[in-house]
Amino acid sequence: MDSNGVSSASDIRREIASLEAAKAQIEDRISTLQAQLSNCSSNGRAKEEIEENRFSAPSPTETISDGQLSADMIYRYSRHLLLPSFGVEAQANLLKASVLVIGAGGLGSPALLYLAACGVGRVGIVDHDVVELNNLHRQIIHTEAYIGRSKVESAAAACRAINSTVQIVEHKEAFRTSNAVEIMSKYDIVVDATDNVPSRYMISDCCVVLGKPLISGAALGLEGQLTVYNYNGGPCYRCLFPTPPPTTACQRCADSGVLGVVPGIIGCLQALEAIKVAGAIGEPLSGRMLLFDALSARIRIVKIRGRSLQCEACGENTTLTPQKFRDFDYEKFTQSPLSTSPLKLNLLPTNARITSKEYNERNIKGEAHVLVDVRPSHHYKIISLPKSLNIPLASLEARLWEISAALGRDEGDKTENDGSSASLYVICRRGNDSQRAVEYLHKMGFTSAKDIVGGLESWANDVDPKFPTY
Amino acid sequence: MTFGFKILSTPIYTGENMDSKEEGNGSKSVEIKVLFFARARDLTGMTHMPLEVSQGTTAHDCLNRLIVKFPGLEEIRNCMVLALNEEYAPGSTVVKDRDELAIIPPISGG
Ligand SMILES: [Zn+2]
Numbered sequence: 001m002d003s004n005g006v007s008s009a010s011d012i013r014r015e016i017a018s019l020e021a022a023k024a025q026i027e028d029r030i031s032t033l034q035a036q037l038s039n040c041s042s043n044g045r046a047k048e049e050i051e052e053n054r055f056s057a058p059s060p061t062e063t064i065s066d067g068q069l070s071a072d073m074i075y076r077y078s079r080h081l082l083l084p085s086f087g088v089e090a091q092a093n094l095l096k097a098s099v100l101v102i103g104a105g106g107l108g109s110p111a112l113l114y115l116a117a118c119g120v121g122r123v124g125i126v127d128h129d130v131v132e133l134n135n136l137h138r139q140i141i142h143t144e145a146y147i148g149r150s151k152v153e154s155a156a157a158a159c160r161a162i163n164s165t166v167q168i169v170e171h172k173e174a175f176r177t178s179n180a181v182e183i184m185s186k187y188d189i190v191v192d193a194t195d196n197v198p199s200r201y202m203i204s205d206c207c208v209v210l211g212k213p214l215i216s217g218a219a220l221g222l223e224g225q226l227t228v229y230n231y232n233g234g235p236c237y238r239c240l241f242p243t244p245p246p247t248t249a250c251q252r253c254a255d256s257g258v259l260g261v262v263p264g265i266i267g268c269l270q271a272l273e274a275i276k277v278a279g280a281i282g283e284p285l286s287g288r289m290l291l292f293d294a295l296s297a298r299i300r301i302v303k304i305r306g307r308s309l310q311c312e313a314c315g316e317n318t319t320l321t322p323q324k325f326r327d328f329d330y331e332k333f334t335q336s337p338l339s340t341s342p343l344k345l346n347l348l349p350t351n352a353r354i355t356s357k358e359y360n361e362r363n364i365k366g367e368a369h370v371l372v373d374v375r376p377s378h379h380y381k382i383i384s385l386p387k388s389l390n391i392p393l394a395s396l397e398a399r400l401w402e403i404s405a406a407l408g409r410d411e412g413d414k415t416e417n418d419g420s421s422a423s424l425y426v427i428c429r430r431g432n433d434s435q436r437a438v439e440y441l442h443k444m445g446f447t448s449a450k451d452i453v454g455g456l457e458s459w460a461n462d463v464d465p466k467f468p469t470y
Numbered sequence: 471m472t473f474g475f476k477i478l479s480t481p482i483y484t485g486e487n488m489d490s491k492e493e494g495n496g497s498k499s500v501e502i503k504v505l506f507f508a509r510a511r512d513l514t515g516m517t518h519m520p521l522e523v524s525q526g527t528t529a530h531d532c533l534n535r536l537i538v539k540f541p542g543l544e545e546i547r548n549c550m551v552l553a554l555n556e557e558y559a560p561g562s563t564v565v566k567d568r569d570e571l572a573i574i575p576p577i578s579g580g
Contacts, residue, residue: 107580195580220579223508241576245549249509253579263580289551291507291574296517302572303557 019071022078026088033089069095073165077119090279091119097278098122100187102175102203104155105129106253106263107193107217107270109141114271115191116159120278122167123159124187127151128174134470138260175199176338177326180206189277191270192216197250198330198338204229204237208313209325213277213284217270219263221256224292226269227285227304230314231277234286239308239315244334247343262294347435352442354450356458359425369423370406374437379429383468385459393433400444424449431455498525500567504536510550510573513542523565529554530561532571546575 069088073095074081080091099120101108104127115123129151131142139151146154152172159168171183175194180202184190190212192203200216207214213231218224230236253263269290276282291300309316331338354362362369373380373388380390389406391399407422424446428434434451441449452458460467505518514536523532529552537543551574554563565571 103580105580193580195578197578200576200578218577218580220508220577223577225508225574225577240551241549243548245509245575245578246545249545249549249575250578251509251512256579258579289574293507293517300556300572302551302553302574304551304553305558 015075018078019075022074022081026074026081029084029087033087073119076163076165080118086279086281090281093279094119094275095121097189098124098187099189099191099274099278100124100126100184101191101193102126102199103193103195104139104141104151105135105193105195106138106219106258106260107267108155108191109139110264110267111191111193111217111271111274112155112159113141113162114268115274116163116166116168118271118275119163120166120274122169122187124169124171124183125152125155125159126171126173126175126183127155128172138258138263140260140264174338175203177202177328177330181210181322181325184212185210188212189274190214191274193267193270195253196338197244197336198334200237201244201334202328202330202338205313205320205325205328208236208238208318209320209322215270215273215277217263217266219266219292220251220253220258222259222262222294224262224266224290224294226266226273226290226292227288228273228277229286231284231286233307235305235307236311236314238313239306239311240304242308242310242312247335250334250336259294262292265292265294343432344430345432345435347439348451352438352450353435353453354425355453356461356463359452360459360463362423367423368421369425370403372403372424372426372437374426374428374433382470383456385427385456388427393428393437396437396440403441403446425452426450427452427459428455430457499523500525500527500565500569502532502565502567502569502571504532505570505572507572507574508577509546509575510543513545514540521571527565528561529559529563529565529571532565533561533573536573543573546573550575 069077069081069092073091077091080086081088097120099115099122101112101115101123104112104125108125108127112123112125127150130148131139131146131151131154133144133147136142136144141158142151142154143158146157150172152170156168156170159166169186173179175183184206190203190207192200192214194200194203200218204214204216206212207230211230214229214237215226216229216237217226228234273284276284285301287304287306289302289304291302293299307314312318313320337343371385371388373384373390374393374396375390376392376394377390384390389402391402403424407424424441426434426437426441426449428437431451431454434455438449438451454461456467457469460469499522501520501522503518504521506514506516511517521532521535523535527535533547533552537547551572552559552561553572553574554565555570556572
């Protein structure tokens with residue numbers, strides 16, 4: 001309907017001709033399939049229907065009988081309809097399906113764009129974050145114009161711009177046990193595009209409780225992982241990982257970095273798997289895990305274990321109910337926060353710490369001191385404070401002598417390494433590693449060492465607003 | 471003294487010594503290829519390595535050997551997919567010559 005406003009007669013004729021061609025092909029395909037269907041044994045058919053109903057994919061027979069695609073839809077999705085293994089049935093299934101995408105970030109961006117473009121009937125987006133400049137290298141659904149605004153609003157606008165016929169539902173809230181069941185129960189398929197461990201357990205458990213297939217993707221650094229959980233008798237996330245990883249093993253893109261295109265690829269694959277499940281075609285990646293390695297350009301697919309009978313969520317003796325799910329403390333279980341806010345350690349007594357403002361004042365006064373920056377060297381190369389000495393935390397032990405030497409240089413050659421005269425300050429990005437370093441330095445006899453609270457981030461906030469952050 | 475702290479990296483080769491002993495006793499050894507993914511790459515500093523073990527060694531034994539070699543791997547011991555030749559394998563599976571053992575901790579970023 002939208003394209004008819006200013007079309008010339010020749011445009012209209014061309015469109016009619018192409019629609020008629022598509023229609024002929026579809027009718028051809030329908031008659032082929034009807035012939036096939038009548039050849040199928042009635043036993044096989046009944047079994048198929050049971051399988052389909054159990055996993056809430058719409059039955060193809062329904063859509064052939066009741067749902068003729070409109071002319072606009074035939075034209076828009078013609079390239080799908082022309083695919084013999086996809087065709088009008090799978091497209092009709094998509095149009096009736098609903099998909100919930102949790103997280104409108106690096107994974108969610110391409111997943112949402114493709115799900116909207118391909119004609120999934122209803123797409124829900126959950127996120128509580130706002131768009132930031134340092135998201136844009138990978139979260140390709142957002143544009144500069146939306147910086148500071150809700151990611152859900154931004155993503156919804158982009159989806160509607162691509163396909164106004166898809167119903168986009170905005171859930172501008174964090175996905176929590178308190179709202180999870182209510183939100184998720186309105187959708188057929190769930191895409192986990194979040195970025196933290198507790199969310200992964202929470203979403204998987206909720207999918208088990210509600211019987212929804214889960215398309216789970218993850219990306220970090222130069223690697224990605226993809227699996228379809230809780231589908232067709234396959235395992236859930238807890239079947240594979242009954243014990244959560246220790247917090248030290250939980251890395252975030254904000255700390256470890258990520259090459260933008262890596263979540264892009266995994267997010268596209270998530271859209272693909274969601275389309276396969278929704279369209280009821282092919283073999284979804286259930287019971288298998290895809291591992292993507294960007295540096296070596298390798299994709300491996302590993303067969304993973306089946307459903308575990310002992311699984312706390314989906315096993316034989318599970319006691320997981322919607323109520324129990326609501327009461328479960330996922331942050332406590334995984335020892336990490338559901339929000340992506342960075343960790344704030346507090347290891348040191350106040351007299352072993354100084355604020356960035358205080359450090360600045362002492363520096364201006366000309367206090368003799370050594371400033372050690374314990375960030376990894378590739379961080380140090382991004383930006384650093386003048387005259388700071390870069391000794392990454394990991395090599396602190398082996399390079400203590402450099403601190404002694406620097407202290408000696410700064411305050412003549414008095415005592416060996418106790419640092420009693422020149423002061424010793426330690427800084428890092430956010431003020432966690434600097435505390436770990438100071439704790440160690442105290443143990444090793446550098447008793448005057450102090451950490452700069454809040455690291456370079458607080459320097460940028462409180463001392464020098466022009467100092468770059470990352 | 472400021473130079474006394476470089477102890478951590480030495481016990482790496484204890485595993486190899488065990489190997490040569492076993493071979494000395496006459497039992498045959500097999501060589502497998504170990505693949506590291508995600509956090510296991512950070513903890514070992516490599517993407518893959520050969521591992522020589524005696525015949526009859528299980529996947530679980532191999533993991534223990536790797537943890538001796540790289541104590542940091544202890545961190546992910548209870549949270550990983552262990553795959554032998556691209557298939558899920560219970561820890562009790564005996565490894566064969568030229569098998570590929572993959573250590574796959576989950577990624578959670580996005
Ligand atoms: Zn399970």
